[in-house]
Amino acid sequence: MPSIKVAILGFGTVGEGVYRILNERKEDIQQETGHTIDIVSILVRDTAKKRLVTPGTKITNDIQEILSDPDIDVIFEAIVGEEPAYSYLVEAIEKGCHVITANKMMFAKRGSALVKHAEAHGVQVRYEATTAGGVPIIRTIMSLLPADRVRRIRGILNGTSNFILTKMREEEIPFQAALYEAQQLGYAEADSTDDVSGKDAFRKLMILSALAFGRQPDWQDVPIVGIDGVTTEAVQDASKGKLRYRHVAEICIDENGVLRGSVGPVLIGSDHPLHGVDGIDNAIIVDTDHLGSLTLIGPGAGMYPTGSAMVGDFLQIIGKREPAVIS
Amino acid sequence: MPSIKVAILGFGTVGEGVYRILNERKEDIQQETGHTIDIVSILVRDTAKKRLVTPGTKITNDIQEILSDPDIDVIFEAIVGEEPAYSYLVEAIEKGCHVITANKMMFAKRGSALVKHAEAHGVQVRYEATTAGGVPIIRTIMSLLPADRVRRIRGILNGTSNFILTKMREEEIPFQAALYEAQQLGYAEADSTDDVSGKDAFRKLMILSALAFGRQPDWQDVPIVGIDGVTTEAVQDASKGKLRYRHVAEICIDENGVLRGSVGPVLIGSDHPLHGVDGIDNAIIVDTDHLGSLTLIGPGAGMYPTGSAMVGDFLQIIGKREPAVIS
Numbered sequence: 001m002p003s004i005k006v007a008i009l010g011f012g013t014v015g016e017g018v019y020r021i022l023n024e025r026k027e028d029i030q031q032e033t034g035h036t037i038d039i040v041s042i043l044v045r046d047t048a049k050k051r052l053v054t055p056g057t058k059i060t061n062d063i064q065e066i067l068s069d070p071d072i073d074v075i076f077e078a079i080v081g082e083e084p085a086y087s088y089l090v091e092a093i094e095k096g097c098h099v100i101t102a103n104k105m106m107f108a109k110r111g112s113a114l115v116k117h118a119e120a121h122g123v124q125v126r127y128e129a130t131t132a133g134g135v136p137i138i139r140t141i142m143s144l145l146p147a148d149r150v151r152r153i154r155g156i157l158n159g160t161s162n163f164i165l166t167k168m169r170e171e172e173i174p175f176q177a178a179l180y181e182a183q184q185l186g187y188a189e190a191d192s193t194d195d196v197s198g199k200d201a202f203r204k205l206m207i208l209s210a211l212a213f214g215r216q217p218d219w220q221d222v223p224i225v226g227i228d229g230v231t232t233e234a235v236q237d238a239s240k241g242k243l244r245y246r247h248v249a250e251i252c253i254d255e256n257g258v259l260r261g262s263v264g265p266v267l268i269g270s271d272h273p274l275h276g277v278d279g280i281d282n283a284i285i286v287d288t289d290h291l292g293s294l295t296l297i298g299p300g301a302g303m304y305p306t307g308s309a310m311v312g313d314f315l316q317i318i319g320k321r322e323p324a325v326i327s
Numbered sequence: 328m329p330s331i332k333v334a335i336l337g338f339g340t341v342g343e344g345v346y347r348i349l350n351e352r353k354e355d356i357q358q359e360t361g362h363t364i365d366i367v368s369i370l371v372r373d374t375a376k377k378r379l380v381t382p383g384t385k386i387t388n389d390i391q392e393i394l395s396d397p398d399i400d401v402i403f404e405a406i407v408g409e410e411p412a413y414s415y416l417v418e419a420i421e422k423g424c425h426v427i428t429a430n431k432m433m434f435a436k437r438g439s440a441l442v443k444h445a446e447a448h449g450v451q452v453r454y455e456a457t458t459a460g461g462v463p464i465i466r467t468i469m470s471l472l473p474a475d476r477v478r479r480i481r482g483i484l485n486g487t488s489n490f491i492l493t494k495m496r497e498e499e500i501p502f503q504a505a506l507y508e509a510q511q512l513g514y515a516e517a518d519s520t521d522d523v524s525g526k527d528a529f530r531k532l533m534i535l536s537a538l539a540f541g542r543q544p545d546w547q548d549v550p551i552v553g554i555d556g557v558t559t560e561a562v563q564d565a566s567k568g569k570l571r572y573r574h575v576a577e578i579c580i581d582e583n584g585v586l587r588g589s590v591g592p593v594l595i596g597s598d599h600p601l602h603g604v605d606g607i608d609n610a611i612i613v614d615t616d617h618l619g620s621l622t623l624i625g626p627g628a629g630m631y632p633t634g635s636a637m638v639g640d641f642l643q644i645i646g647k648r649e650p651a652v653i654s
Contacts, residue, residue, distance in 0.1 A: 021474055021617065028473040134618040139470055143463055146355035147348055147638040273624060276603055290348065290635035291461040291625060297600060298621040308617035311474040 003036045004318055007066045008076045009043040009088060011051065014102045014129065015078035017307020023054070025311070033318055041066050043079075067091050074317060076310055077101040078129075086110050093118050093125075100313045102129035102306060108203035111210060126313035131204040132157060132282040134305025135298040136312065141212050141286060148290045150212040152252035155284035156277055157204040159300035160188045160195035161227045161247040165265075166278045169239055174232045187280055187301075197226035198247065198263045205249040205261060212286075217251070217259040225264030243267045246274050252287075330363045331645055334393045335403045336370040336415060338378065341429045341456065342405035344634020350381070352638070360645055368393050370406075394418050401644060403637055404428040405456075413437050420445050420452075427640045429456035429633060435530035438537060453640035458531040459484060459609040461632025462625040463639065468539050468613060475617045477539040479579035482611035483604055484531040486627035487515045487522035488554045488574040492592075493605045496566055501559045514607055514628075524553035525574065525590045532576040532588060539613075544578070544586040552591030570594045573601050579614075 006022070008015045022029070022037050030036055041058040043066055044051075053059065060066065066075075067088070075092045077099065079085040085106045089099050099118065101107055107114070107130045118125040128138045132155070141150065156162050160182055167178035179196065182188035194200040202224050209216045227247050238245055246268045251261040268274050273295045277283040282300030287293050299305040333349070335342045349356070349364050357363050368385040370393055371378075380386065387393065393402075394415070402419045404426065406412040412433045416426050426445065428434055434441070434457045445452040455465045459482070468477065483489050487509055494505035506523065509515035521527040529551050536543045554574050565572055573595045578588040595601050600622045604610040609627030614620050626632040 025474050032473040135621065136467060136470055140463060140467065143466055143639050143643070144635070146359040147352050147642055148635050271603060271605070273603060276598060276600060278598070290631040292632065294462065294623070294625040296621070296623055299619050304617040305619065308471070308475050312470055315474055316470070 002034075003038045004073050005038045005040045005071045006074045006076060006314075007041045007043070007069075007072050008039065008078065009063070009066070009085070010078040010080075011042050011044045012078060012080075013303045014306045014310070015042070015076065017303035018076050018078065018310050019053070019307075021304070021307045021311045029315070033315065035318055040069065040072055063088055067095060070095070072097055074098045074100065074314060076314070077103055078310070079103060080105065082106045082109060086114070089114060089125075090117060093121050093123055096121065096123060098124045098126075098317050100126045100129075100310050100317070102127075102310055104130040104200070104203045104207065108206040111207060124317050126317060127207070128313050129306045129309040131207050132284060132296075132298070133159070133300040133302060134309055135282050135284065135296050135300065136309065137208070137284045137286075137296055138211060139312070139316075140294070140296060141208070144286070144288060144291070145212075148288045150253075150286060150288050152250070152287040153205075153208050153212060153284060154248055154250040154274075154287075156246055156274060156282050157201040157249045157284070157300070158195050158198075158247060159280035159282055160192060161198075161201070162277065162282070162300075163187050163280045164196070165227060165230065165235070165245050165247060168230070168232060168235045169244060170278075172232065172236060175228060175230060196228045198224040198249075199226075201247065201249040202261075202263045205251055205263060208284075209251045209259060209261065213251075213253055213259060215259070217261050222261035222263065227265055230265050238267055242270050244275055246277070248274065329361075330365045331400050332365045332367045332398045333401045333403060333641075334368045334370070334396075334399050335366065335405065336390070336393070336412070337405040337407075338369050338371045339405060339407075340630045341633045341637070342369070342403065344630035345403050345405065345637050346380070346634075348631065348634045348638045356642070360642065362645055367396065367399060390415055394422060397422070399424055401425045401427065401641060403641070404430055405637070406430060407432065409433045409436060413441070416441060416452075417444060420448050420450055423448065423450060425451045425453075425644050427453045427456075427637050427644070429454075429637055431457040431527070431530045431534065435533040438534060451644050453644060454534070455640050456633045456636040458534050459611060459623075459625070460486070460627040460629060461636055462609050462611065462623050462627065463636065464535070464611050464613075464623055465538060466639070466643075467621070467623060468535070471613070471615060471618070472539075475615045477580075477613060477615050479577070479614040480532075480535050480539060480611060481575055481577040481601075481614075483573055483601060483609050484528040484576045484611070484627070485522055485525075485574060486607035486609055487519060488525075488528070489604065489609070489627075490514050490607045491523065492554055492557065492562070492572050492574060495557070495559060495562045496571060497605075499559065499563060502555060502557060523555045525551040525576075526553075528574065528576040529590045532578055532590060535611075536578045536586060536588065540578075540580055540586060542586070544588050549588035549590065554592055557592050565594055569597050571602055573604070575601065
């Protein structure tokens with residue numbers, strides 16, 4: 001039985017999620033794909049930190065120890081920030097590795113270059129986990145194209161912002177108190193600027209734009225408004241009118257092929273598909289020529305949801321058998 | 328450039344949808360996949376009926392004219408009912424054709440046998456269009472497995488029933504009047520027994536059960552209740568309590584591996600993901616170990632949505648290139 005050798009770059013929440021799922025689902029994956037999976041090495045920042053990993057898996061803080069290993073087939077990348085992640089992946093691709101990334105900051109900006117580089121080297125780049133965590137929006141849009149044409153994508157792409165807006169409404173508390181609660185629960189980082197300013201949602205929107213329309217608008221042409229300006233009074237006034245604030249990222253293409261994007265708080269009525277999407281969930285509505293509207297709602301972050309998005313990418317690369325239908 | 332030769336069995340709403348999409352999206356499909364698509368023949372019941380089809384496409388009511396053509400690579404089947412569809416597809420598989428079906432009645436019962444038969448002959452069977460029309464629930468569940476484990480599937484799987492319940496609530500009219508309206512709008516057949524009795528939703532639930540759990544419960548163990556017993560008074564009483572009737576099909580697996588299914592009207596509160604799903608839309612909630620809850624909402628029927636589900640299957644069979652990411 002052929003063994004597939006993988007490395008994981010970054011062992012934070014997402015990297016650990018991948019590690020756990022590959023171990024926990026080892027037997028089912030083996031049975032379904034015909035492959036054993038061997039986690040050869042993990043790149044960490046601090047090798048002194050104690051970690052519960054299987055004996056035989058190398059823990060290193062030296063990327064070259066991983067990239068110089070000629071046996072590695074697939075690299076999972078779960079590092080934060082554009083560099084050095086991008087350079088690591090470029091080198092991995094040149095060595096013939098398939099690449100799976102969760103790095104939205106890097107991919108929003110350098111995804112195009114990475115995909116072209118991979119095509120030139122005959123390997124794959126997959127990025128389901130960059131956008132909306134466990135919600136399989138990348139695979140879904142890919143599977144609609146080219147038989148259908150996407151016209152508009154709208155959604156809640158940042159779970160932290162949605163959690164904060166939900167708390168402000170439900171508990172009638174101000175933004176700062178809701179943010180503090182999100183931080184206590186681990187839903188927001190100590191530095192949550194990118195989440196509450198709308199930058200994080202913007203990056204995911206740009207990834208979706210590139211996928212659905214083959215390109216992105218000029219970044220400076222997209223207005224980005226965060227939720228930090230939404231007041232308790234505004235939320236309460238909205239509630240009286242049966243409206244809810246949602247932080248919505250939207251991109252659409254007009255008849256002349258011009259892309260228009262926006263990111264910001266929007267008032268949503270009770271019959272809108274985004275009305276009921278509370279807490280840390282993400283939601284995306286895709287409008288197409290043939291389907292009309294397709295809505296996906298699910299967990300936008302978390303160890304297992306995001307890890308499972310990456311393992312899903314992995315299974316598509318190694319090619320799993322179709323699940324059999326047995327009555 | 329290699330040409331792929333296809334036949335369409337059945338030229339009702341769905342078959343015509345496939346025909347139109349393959350023609351309308353011809354150039355994009357060619358560019359993305361590297362294949363030209365040649366619609367060689369269409370099986371119809373009445374050859375005398377006038378149809379706008381491309382010259383060169385053979386219209387026939389003789390299945391053997393199609394099955395004896397050694398050049399056909401892929402068969403789209405959009406016939407209603409178990410037979411003769413099943414026998415046609417068995418024969419097509421034996422001749423080495425890939426098969427794409429929208430036939431839920433046949434597939435709920437004979438899907439297992441068909442898939443095994445296809446495996447034995449080295450061809451594929453795809454069935455996205457059998458369940459929830461344009462909503463890509465089959466592909467989504469397939470892509471979650473085997474890295475994740477499905478625990479429960481719930482949803483609105485019959486758009487006609489959902490339309491009727493919506494009209495009964497919004498317009499405060501009785502079941503019969505709402506059914507008549509659905510028929511006038513083409514959302515319900517003249518004989519809508521299978522829709523309003525819950526049988527149609529049940530069949531789709533059995534297809535999802537086989538996919539997600541590898542098997543189906545004994546059919547006679549699944550209680551099936553339709554919407555024909557829901558009274559105007561009951562709908563109005565529910566509305567007063569901010570509840571809505573939804574016709575929900577549900578299947579779950581317990582810790583001992585026992586499957587429990589049910590189909591029937593359920594009262595839904597305002598914070599439930601199915602609360603806002605009105606009209607002819609379908610919605611499915613999949614609960615898994617890793618993802619928690621994933622919800623998909625979209626058109627459950629119609630020429631273009633269902634046709635595009637079948638063309639999506641087709642593209643997966645012929646293997647399309649990944650859409651490039653260009654920034």
